[in-house]
Amino acid sequence: MQETSLADPVLMLAGLLLLATSSAILLKRIRFPYTIGLVIIGMILASLAQYSNQLELLHRVELSHDLIMYVLLPVLIFGAALHIKIPHMFREMKTVMTLAVPGVVLSMLIIGYLLNVLTPLTLAGAMLFGALISATDPVAVIALFKEVGAPDRMLMLMDVESLFNDATAIVVFGIVLSVVQSGSGFTGWMLLEGIGSFIEVFFGGILVGGVLGLSMCWLLKLGRGSPFVQIANSTILAYGSFIIADHIFGFSGVMSTIAAGLVIRSSIGELLSNQVRQLIEPYWDFIVFIANSLVFLLLGFKESLLIKSPERLLDAFPWLLIAIVVVLLARFLVVYLLLPASDVFLRGREVDMKVKAIIFWGGLRGVVPVALMVSIPSDMEYQNLIIDMTLAVILFSLLVQGTTVNWLMCRLRVNQKYHIVRAAMKKLGG
Incomplete structure (x- = not known):
């Protein structure tokens, strides 16, 4: 044989x-x-x-950059986009965009400056680490918050914020990496070029995803009598929107897939028969379950690098602890400074203190920082320390923040399960 x-x-x-x-x-x-x-x-x-x-x-x-970006992330992003309630998303857009764009940039600057002062990292290395670690990860956040029964508004905020700021972090990381590799340093002209590049990549992704989503709507209409063809086409759109935007045009694959998913979501009643609508949700739940399972198992394999070399871990431990504290501090400042400022200057729904606490503590990190981490050139100074810091922050966010966020929601009495139990007790008592 x-x-x-x-x-x-x-x-x-x-x-x-x-x-x-x-x-x-x-x-x-x-x-x-x-x-x-x-x-x-x-x-x-x-x-x-x-x-x-x-x-x-x-x-x-190996949890590689390409495996995350081109195999696992497209279906996870598209599956999340299909569940977004579009009117609710627009009601929360002020909060989402505050956290997703200026929030990521402010977080990167805080982390970069403090780690440059407190650790051996150069300013370039510290800013690079700040860029890759600043965004909450949609894979980790969405999966966990559904498990612990977060309230609908909080789930919407965390879902959409993690999707949008994930896109921002990938774009900002690419810009910072190109500046570092050019060796020209940060100048005023470089800042203007960076802003222009960000607008091009971010909104270019939305344009590509929107066009592909509309094109797929036409195909879905043609395949209206073929349920499995329509479901297969939704999968093609998930991968096609991400890879075409990212790999071919150099735009944001995340924003492209979000846009494509939202286009399909907004037209789903017209495009799909009742039979397909009953099939497509379980199908995407299954695909997301498979991708999530592989993501977190492989993330565990990657995290094991921290404990494979106890001597290296012991040497780097003070810097890893500083990185964890600095990342938490940056997230705290973004949530508790930017959101009140946006409430003053921008119209929209305010975020109360309880929700802010959950947004702060529930800002988990996951596989996207790993994908960015492994793309750092091997000849860059302190590459190993940046890798160790990234893995340490991810591990802390999952094992400490992830396991206590449900406890925090119960303490603040914002957990759906808490309200269900309370209502049942009132009913029994009444």
Whole structure:
């Protein structure tokens, strides 16, 4: 029998999915967040792989930039966009855009300046780290907040903010990296070029996604009598909108996929028959579950790099601790300074103190910083320290913030489950 190079990867994929589904059952029984549990399981598995020949295949698993950007992220972004209630999104646009654009830039500047002062990082390296770590990650945030039963408005705010500021962070990181690689330093002219580049990349992505979404609407109308054709076309749009915008035009793939998803979402009643509407939501829930499972397992494999070299971890520990505190401080200042300022100067719905607390503490980091981290040139000074800082901040946000955000929502009495239980108790008492 002729051997094929695809056998091992397919077997490994099946094994990872079996591990994910088995873990889902266990984690549900012990009432532990599924996504965070997978990170821990991934770390344990990667550590065991060092001592087991049976787990040798895991050494070949790599959470690479292309795997995240071109395989996993498009379906996760598109699936999230399909669930966005567009009128609600526009009502929250003031808050979302405040956090997503000036919030990311302010966070990058705070982190960059403080880490340049407090750690060995150069200003260029500190700003680069600030750019890649400033955005909350849509994969981690959306998955967790659905699990813990966040209120509808809070879920909307966190969903849309994490999607938009993820796009901003990717664009800003690219601009900062190009400045660092040019070696010309930051000048006034460079700032103007950066603003122009940001507008082009950000809104260019929206344009590409909008055009592709409208084009797909035409195809979906033609395939109205073929449910599986329509569902397949939605998948094609998810990947096509991201890769065409990012890889071909150099625009924001995230914004393109969001725009394409929102176009389909706004026209879904006209385009899809009742049969397809009943099928498409479970289909995308399934695709997102698979992608989420792989993302968090592989993120656990990547996080295991922190503990594989105890000596390196011990040497870098003070800088890692400083990075965690500085990232939290930057998020705190963005939420508690920018949002009140936007309430004064911009019209829109105000965000109360309880919601601000959840937005601050629930700002998790996930796989997108990893994708940006691995794209840093290997010859850049302090590359290893930036990698270690990124992994440390992600691990803290998932294991500490992620496991306590539900407790915080209960303490603040903003958890849906809290209100359901309270209403049931009132009913019984009345």
